[in-house]
Amino acid sequence: MTQTLKALGQLALLWAIYLGGNWLVAAVGLPIPGNVVGVLALFSLLCLGVVKLSHVEMAADFLLKHLVFFFVPIAVGLMEWGGVFYDYGLVLAAAILVSAVLPLLAVGGLSQLLRRGRG
Amino acid sequence: MGVTIFAVVVTLAAYLGTRHLYLRYRHPLLNVVALSAGLIIIALVAARIPYNQYVPAKDLMTALLGPATVGLAVPLYRHRGLLLRFGPAILGSVVLGAFLAMLSASLMTQWGGLPRDVVMSMLPKGVSIPFAVEIARIYNGIPALTAAFVVATGTLGSLLGGWLLNLARIDDPVARGLALGTVSHGQGTATALMEGELQGAMAGLAMILSGIFTAGLAPLAVWLLGVMA
Numbered sequence: 001m002t003q004t005l006k007a008l009g010q011l012a013l014l015w016a017i018y019l020g021g022n023w024l025v026a027a028v029g030l031p032i033p034g035n036v037v038g039v040l041a042l043f044s045l046l047c048l049g050v051v052k053l054s055h056v057e058m059a060a061d062f063l064l065k066h067l068v069f070f071f072v073p074i075a076v077g078l079m080e081w082g083g084v085f086y087d088y089g090l091v092l093a094a095a096i097l098v099s100a101v102l103p104l105l106a107v108g109g110l111s112q113l114l115r116r117g118r119g
Numbered sequence: 120m121g122v123t124i125f126a127v128v129v130t131l132a133a134y135l136g137t138r139h140l141y142l143r144y145r146h147p148l149l150n151v152v153a154l155s156a157g158l159i160i161i162a163l164v165a166a167r168i169p170y171n172q173y174v175p176a177k178d179l180m181t182a183l184l185g186p187a188t189v190g191l192a193v194p195l196y197r198h199r200g201l202l203l204r205f206g207p208a209i210l211g212s213v214v215l216g217a218f219l220a221m222l223s224a225s226l227m228t229q230w231g232g233l234p235r236d237v238v239m240s241m242l243p244k245g246v247s248i249p250f251a252v253e254i255a256r257i258y259n260g261i262p263a264l265t266a267a268f269v270v271a272t273g274t275l276g277s278l279l280g281g282w283l284l285n286l287a288r289i290d291d292p293v294a295r296g297l298a299l300g301t302v303s304h305g306q307g308t309a310t311a312l313m314e315g316e317l318q319g320a321m322a323g324l325a326m327i328l329s330g331i332f333t334a335g336l337a338p339l340a341v342w343l344l345g346v347m348a
Contacts, residue, residue: 011183011186014186014187014189014190015185015186017186017189018185018186018188018189019185021189022185031257031337031338032257032334032335033250033253033254033256033257033334034185034253035185035188035189035249035250035253036250036253036330036331036334036335038185038188038189038192039188039189039191039192039195039327039330039331040192040331041189041192042189042190042192042193043192043195043196046192046193046196047196047199053193053196053197056190056193057193059186059190060187060189060190060192060193061190061193063183063186063187063190064187064190064191064193064194066187067187067188067249067305068134068138068151068152068305069134069180070180070181070183070184070187070248070249071152071248071249071266071270072130072133072134072151072152072155072156072159072180073130073173073176073177073180073181074177074181074248074252074262074263074266075152075153075155075156075263075266075267075270076130076156076159076160076163076170076173076177076263077170077177077261077262077263077266078156078160078263078264078266078267079160079163079164079170079173079263080170080263081261081263081264081267084237084264088228088231088233088237091227091228091231091232091233092228092233092237092241092268094227094231095223095224095227095228095231095241096224096244096268096271096272096275097275098223098224098227099219099220099221099223099224099227099244099245099272100220100245100272100275100276100279100302100303101279101283102219102220102223103215103216103217103219103220103223103245103298103301103302104216104276104280104283104284104298104299104301104302105283105284105287105289105298106212106215106216106219107212107213107215107216107294107297107298107301107302107325108212108284108287108289108294108295108297108298109287109289109294110208110211110212110215111208111209111211111212111291111293111294111297111298112289112290112291112294114207114208114211114212115205115208115291115293115294116291
């Protein structure tokens with residue numbers, strides 16, 4: 001019981017940081033998602049020691065374990081967009097292939113080079 | 120109300136079933152998001168439920184996505200030692216990779232004559248779904264399309280990534296992890312974890328950082344798209 005309450009409290013803290021990120025983005029008019037600001041805010045708070053790992057890790061670990069679950073209902077929206085793949089399948093496939101291979105080799109190559117450069 | 124309960128039950132069943140399959144065989148083609156969504160769409164069509172009646176269930180089930188995404192700061196913080204140790208390699212390569220992925224994907228679809236909303240859905244598809252969907256929204260992309268492109272990229276990267284890196288003689292474990300995580304986010308991280316713990320940790324870091332960098336660099340990429348139109 002106390003464990004459940006603790007997890008709910010941690011969830012409330014994560015939620016508050018998320019809402020804070022959204023609020024900041026809306027208030028300043030930044031073209032950046034509120035959840036990105038939320039991640040950076042929580043990371044900063046952890047680094048500064050304002051929030052301890054033990055204050056959030058129970059809820060965060062559980063939610064991250066099932067993070068993929070939240071993507072499923074979003075992907076169901078494809079129901080309405082099947083035609084796009086029918087009409088533009090080839091261009092989409094080519095774009096996805098090139099934009100996966102190019103950065104893969106660029107990131108791997110550059111980071112290997114930077115690591116070797118430092119000895 | 121009845122439809123919403125049905126939709127939640129079907130979604131949970133599809134998720135738990137495909138997750139069980141994936142955990143058993145761990146093959147990149149057994150993608151939980153793609154398989155679950157496919158099964159749910161089949162169930163909705165069979166039950167003659169239009170998408171707009173699924174939306175309340177979707178809103179209910181994704182209510183916790185925001186706090187869950189903020190929770191990504193926890194693994195980032197746990198690996199802060201690696202972040203400091205490999206700082207230059209991580210920053211330089213992930214920034215480059217995030218930008219290249221964004222620009223190549225959106226430029227190719229723009230040149231291919233696709234409508235603006237599809238191009239904008241393609242723009243952030245190199246990063247994890249919660250970041251990609253929110254970035255797409257800012258530029259009037261379509262969240263569901265973005266999710267599909269993200270999954271396609273992740274699957275492709277996890278299937279071919281290791282082989283391509285071998286071909287290019289990229290054998291450094293840090294470099295391999297960063298490449299897989301930057302390009303194929305969560306799916307690439309799962310693949311990198313199978314190569315080793317260091318590869319997996321680097322991929323996890325790269326996945327989160329590329330989401331942040333992509334969000335920061337998106338205005339520049341959108342501006343460049345306008346210039347090259």
